[in-house]
Amino acid sequence: xxxxxxxxxxxxxxxxxxxxxxxxxxxxxxxxxxxxxxxxxxxxxxxxxxxxxxxxxxxxxxxxxxxxxxxxxxxxxxxxxxxxxxxxxxxxxxxxxxxxxxxxxxxxxxxxxxxxxxxxxxxxxxx
Numbered sequence: 001x002x003x004x005x006x007x008x009x010x011x012x013x014x015x016x017x018x019x020x021x022x023x024x025x026x027x028x029x030x031x032x033x034x035x036x037x038x039x040x041x042x043x044x045x046x047x048x049x050x051x052x053x054x055x056x057x058x059x060x061x062x063x064x065x066x067x068x069x070x071x072x073x074x075x076x077x078x079x080x081x082x083x084x085x086x087x088x089x090x091x092x093x094x095x096x097x098x099x100x101x102x103x104x105x106x107x108x109x110x111x112x113x114x115x116x117x118x119x120x121x122x123x124x125x126x127x
Contacts, residue, residue, distance in 0.1 A: 012056040024070050034126055035076040035100070037111050039085040040093050064097035074100030075126045079108035101126070 005014040021033065042058065045051050068074075076094045078087055091102055105122055109115030 009053060010057075012060060021067055021070050028070070030071045032073050032075065032127075033071045033100075034123060035074070035094070036120070036123070037078065037082055037085050038076050038094060039090050041086055041089045042084050043086045044083050068098050074098045075103060076100040077103045077105060077111075077120075077123065077126075079105050079111060081107055082110045084110055 004010065004018060021030070024030075040058075040062075042054055045054055074094075076091070076098075078085065078091060080087060087104065091104075094100055095102065103122075103126070108117050108120075111117045111120065
């Protein structure tokens with residue numbers, strides 16, 4: 001898993017530069033992409049700071065047709081109690097756009113250390 005920059009205050013440009021899947025050469029393809037807590041819709045953002053962080057992510061479009069052609073398969077891992085990633089809405093969107101294998105894990109929150117998730121051994125089943 002790539003170590004992402006500034007996970008407490010993620011900024012879109014450094015993250016996209018780290019994960020350039022959409023911009024791979026047209027003849028290149030990765031074997032598998034595993035998303036953990038993926039979203040295009042968020043919930044329960046309460047402070048102005050949270051909205052300020054989320055705004056560029058929410059307003060930047062993703063060309064899913066390009067992304068879909070860059071991997072042989074996709075897997076999306078969600079938690080059934082993620083307070084920020086509405087499960088049904090995001091599962092439905094990812095199914096429509098990328099048709100990944102959907103995995104819903106119990107009580108993982110947003111898969112963060114703050115919520116007690118320091119390791120995710122379940123992911124090994126999908127690598």
